[in-house]
Amino acid sequence: MKTKLTILALIASVGIALAAPQSFDFKDPKGINNAGFKLDAPLESINGTASGISGTVTFDPENPVTTQGKIVVDTGSLMVPNSMQRGHMLSDKWLDAAKFPEITFESKEFKNVKTDGNTTTADVTGTFTLKGISKELTVPVKLTYLKDKLGDRMPNTKGDLLVIRASFSIKRGDFNINPGQYEDKVSDVIELTLSIAGASPK
Amino acid sequence: MKKILHVIALILVLGSVIFWAAAGANRGWTKTSVPKKTLDEVTGIEGVTYEKHFVPGVDFLAAAFLCAGILAGISFLLRTKSNDSQNKI
Numbered sequence: 001m002k003t004k005l006t007i008l009a010l011i012a013s014v015g016i017a018l019a020a021p022q023s024f025d026f027k028d029p030k031g032i033n034n035a036g037f038k039l040d041a042p043l044e045s046i047n048g049t050a051s052g053i054s055g056t057v058t059f060d061p062e063n064p065v066t067t068q069g070k071i072v073v074d075t076g077s078l079m080v081p082n083s084m085q086r087g088h089m090l091s092d093k094w095l096d097a098a099k100f101p102e103i104t105f106e107s108k109e110f111k112n113v114k115t116d117g118n119t120t121t122a123d124v125t126g127t128f129t130l131k132g133i134s135k136e137l138t139v140p141v142k143l144t145y146l147k148d149k150l151g152d153r154m155p156n157t158k159g160d161l162l163v164i165r166a167s168f169s170i171k172r173g174d175f176n177i178n179p180g181q182y183e184d185k186v187s188d189v190i191e192l193t194l195s196i197a198g199a200s201p202k
Numbered sequence: 203m204k205k206i207l208h209v210i211a212l213i214l215v216l217g218s219v220i221f222w223a224a225a226g227a228n229r230g231w232t233k234t235s236v237p238k239k240t241l242d243e244v245t246g247i248e249g250v251t252y253e254k255h256f257v258p259g260v261d262f263l264a265a266a267f268l269c270a271g272i273l274a275g276i277s278f279l280l281r282t283k284s285n286d287s288q289n290k291i
Contacts, residue, residue, distance in 0.1 A: 030242065030249075031249065031251070032240070032242045032245070032247050032249035033247070033249070034247075034249055034250055036250070043229075043230055043231060043260065044229075044230035044231060047237075049237070049250040051249075051250070051251075079235075079250075079252050081231075081233035081234065081235050081236060081237060081252070081257075082231050082232060082233055082234055083234040083235070084234075085231070144245075146244070146245070149244055152244045153242070153244045153245070161244065161245060163245045163246070163247065195247045195248065196247070197242070197244075197245040197247055
């Protein structure tokens with residue numbers, strides 16, 4: 001009887017361990033993770049990317065609704081193809097990267113969660129912080145859980161990958177980035193896209 | 203002197219147009235680096251890296267035309283040597 005109980009307890013603990021949420025680290029040593037941004041402008045739209053991504057997300061493939069996490073973008077990593085434009089963008093007149101070195105999104109709640117195979121879609125409500133101003137946003141996201149695929153990306157490392165994709169828009173005026181000014185030169189709306197992969201080594 | 207300024211202005215206009223056209227006739231802003239996309243086959247994520255490369259845009263053309271215009275303007279301010287003064291000498 002005692003042996004049976006021990007075996008049952010062992011099976012239960014293994015089950016709990018397997019079902020436990022995994023922590024994924026989004027600091028990408030390969031430098032592929034990126035956040036893109038686009039603003040309409042008269043001559044051509046301003047397109048750029050940020051590569052300085054970090055943060056952690058806890059994800060349970062058996063229960064994606066419990067997903068939580070925070071993604072951080074290094075403001076200084078924002079790039080546009082024109083060095084003068086980049087200088088203006090990071091200066092105290094626009095993003096003030098020296099004073100506000102991070103852009104963050106911290107999730108609070110996952111809603112409308114739908115899972116199909118290894119892909120989960122959801123609407124994530126969280127706090128988006130830019131230039132020191134925090135606003136609550138709801139963002140549609142797509143999560144792709146790639147079990148045992150970390151080794152394909154980083155040889156000799158076992159583990160899983162979690163790919164997060166999201167597209168949403170914000171208004172620069174809402175974040176005190178020259179509100180109501182220069183809208184004839186640079187649009188108020190900023191389109192953002194996030195394509196990031198996090199690793200959970202075993 | 204006047205003729206020299208005219209020639210320099212002309213060279214500046216023609217040179218900038220040829221350089222702009224040869225570099226791909228970019229109708230946007232001048233680029234000092236160009237984005238290069240790389241696909242991560244495991245995750246399907248398209249990463250972007252920037253390579254230093256100068257691509258002149260319409261602002262480059264405008265600056266070259268402005269310089270040429272200034273040179274031409276200066277040339278009009280210079281006095282032309284008259285035939286009388288040349289005859290006196």
